[in-house]
Amino acid sequence: MVKLQVDGRKARGEKRRAELIEATLRIIERDGVAGVTHRTVAAEAGVPTTSTTYHFSSLDDLLVATLISCARDMATEVYWMIDRARSRGSRGAEEVAGLLAEALGPRRGRTMAEYELYLLAARKPELRPAARRWLDVLTSMVRHDDEVAFRVFLAGIDGLLIQGLIDDEPPSAEELRPVVDYLLKPR
Amino acid sequence: MVKLQVDGRKARGEKRRAELIEATLRIIERDGVAGVTHRTVAAEAGVPTTSTTYHFSSLDDLLVATLISCARDMATEVYWMIDRARSRGSRGAEEVAGLLAEALGPRRGRTMAEYELYLLAARKPELRPAARRWLDVLTSMVRHDDEVAFRVFLAGIDGLLIQGLIDDEPPSAEELRPVVDYLLKPR
DNA sequence: TTTGTTTCGGGACGATCGTCCAGGTAGTTT
DNA sequence: AAACTACCTGGACGATCGTCCCGAAACAAA
Numbered sequence: 001m002v003k004l005q006v007d008g009r010k011a012r013g014e015k016r017r018a019e020l021i022e023a024t025l026r027i028i029e030r031d032g033v034a035g036v037t038h039r040t041v042a043a044e045a046g047v048p049t050t051s052t053t054y055h056f057s058s059l060d061d062l063l064v065a066t067l068i069s070c071a072r073d074m075a076t077e078v079y080w081m082i083d084r085a086r087s088r089g090s091r092g093a094e095e096v097a098g099l100l101a102e103a104l105g106p107r108r109g110r111t112m113a114e115y116e117l118y119l120l121a122a123r124k125p126e127l128r129p130a131a132r133r134w135l136d137v138l139t140s141m142v143r144h145d146d147e148v149a150f151r152v153f154l155a156g157i158d159g160l161l162i163q164g165l166i167d168d169e170p171p172s173a174e175e176l177r178p179v180v181d182y183l184l185k186p187r
Numbered sequence: 188m189v190k191l192q193v194d195g196r197k198a199r200g201e202k203r204r205a206e207l208i209e210a211t212l213r214i215i216e217r218d219g220v221a222g223v224t225h226r227t228v229a230a231e232a233g234v235p236t237t238s239t240t241y242h243f244s245s246l247d248d249l250l251v252a253t254l255i256s257c258a259r260d261m262a263t264e265v266y267w268m269i270d271r272a273r274s275r276g277s278r279g280a281e282e283v284a285g286l287l288a289e290a291l292g293p294r295r296g297r298t299m300a301e302y303e304l305y306l307l308a309a310r311k312p313e314l315r316p317a318a319r320r321w322l323d324v325l326t327s328m329v330r331h332d333d334e335v336a337f338r339v340f341l342a343g344i345d346g347l348l349i350q351g352l353i354d355d356e357p358p359s360a361e362e363l364r365p366v367v368d369y370l371l372k373p374r
Numbered sequence: 375t376t377t378g379t380t381t382c383g384g385g386a387c388g389a390t391c392g393t394c395c396a397g398g399t400a401g402t403t404t
Numbered sequence: 405a406a407a408c409t410a411c412c413t414g415g416a417c418g419a420t421c422g423t424c425c426c427g428a429a430a431c432a433a434a
Contacts, residue, residue: 007379007380007431007432008430008431008432009380009430009432012381012382012430012431013380013381013382016381016382034220034221037420037421038421038422039420039421039422048382048383049383050382050383050385050423050424051381051382053422053423053424054382055381058423059422059423112306112309112310115306115349116306118353119299119302119352122299122352122353123219123299125355128353128354128355131353132353135350151366152343152366152370154350155342155344155345155346155347155350155370156339156342156346157346158342158345158349159342159343159344159345159346159349160342162346162349163341163342163345165306166308166309166318168312168315179338179339179342182339183342194409195400195402196401196409196410196411197410197411199400199401199410199411199412200412203411224392225391226390226391226392234412234413235412235413235414236413236414237393237395237412237413237414238411238412240392240394241413242411245392245393246392246393
């Protein structure tokens with residue numbers, strides 16, 4: 001007989017674990033990876049300091065878990081972005097430009113956090129599979145004969161986002177539009 | 188009468204300042220921005236700890252100076268890359284792919300450092316002009332009617348580099364070639 | 375109820391951090 | 405030579421860091 005009701009203790013533990021990961025992501029959005037310490041994360045989550053050391057064997061473990069959680073969100077997010085862009089046909093570029101402007105405007109902190117974690121993965125080999133997964137998922141969405149064009153598209157998106165992060169004021173969808181258009185133009 | 192011979196003391200000071208910046212860049216290449224402390228930089232440069240606090244009013248100042256120095260190097264570097272690619276005409280893509288493979292292979296640490304400093308600029312407004320300058324310099328190199336294509340090119344380069352940083356083994360020039368080709372193909 | 379397991383949290387440890395200070399040294403100016 | 409300026413450095417301060425320890429509390433199994 002399989003036990004259907006999970007252990008209440010473990011359930012609470014998992015919940016707090018998730019809360020700590022969320023708090024970590026909020027801190028990275030606000031202060032960057034440099035601002036992540038046991039104490040700042042615990043304070044952000046409203047739990048005692050030692051709670052982080054209990055649920056995560058080290059600070060690195062916490063960052064790893066955060067990246068994995070974040071990468072999953074990114075994958076589904078970009079998945080739907082592509083899906084929406086496709087369903088709008090030739091209006092796809094408009095859709096993409098709008099989403100880029102959003103990522104560089106209201107969601108700027110989140111975008112910075114994602115690229116900081118991305119660079120963290122460049123340094124920590126154990127993080128790379130998680131960081132690479134969403135790229136692979138996306139690549140598998142397209143036909144094989146479009147693969148080069150798609151890789152160019154993804155690279156272009158990354159470049160536009162990174163370059164947009166150092167603008168004093170985030171670029172508007174209208175400014176991004178011609179570049180996205182050029183990027184999507186078939187040849 | 189203008190004094191031709193500079194103050195020997197200031198000359199030594201400037202020299203050590205430069206050495207500290209170089210040491211900082213080496214540390215970022217090896218351990219990331221997170222590894223930069225007064226003590227690690229001083230040890231890397233082979234000078235006493237307090238030397239960093241004397242020449243740079245704070246750790247932030249040291250990072251700012253390092254980014255500015257690094258950005259200048261990047262600008263001249265990419266400038267010559269573009270120049271070489273142009274002079275080779277249709278072989279430009281080959282040249283670019285080779286340089287990308289080099290940036291992701293032997294010079295991987297340096298590439299990581301550059302993007303870490305880039306993201307630092309996203310968080311610290313006073314760093315943005317320095318980080319943006321080399322982009323502006325490059326943009327001014329092309330004809331106005333090519334500007335969109337050039338922005339796409341630069342964004343694509345950034346994307347390819349960032350994505351290449353999380354590969355377990357750096358991509359070869361041959362693997363990068365088709366993407367660069369597609370990126371440079373006129374339309 | 376008793377026993378065992380898991381989560382929780384206060385407190386403290388040594389290490390390392392950024393920064394300051396006060397004196398010492400080398401080079402320039404008068 | 406004397407006064408001045410700029411660079412150099414050993415030592416130390418308080419703050420914060422990651423992490424450990426150990427008892428308490430909550431919950432499950434017996």
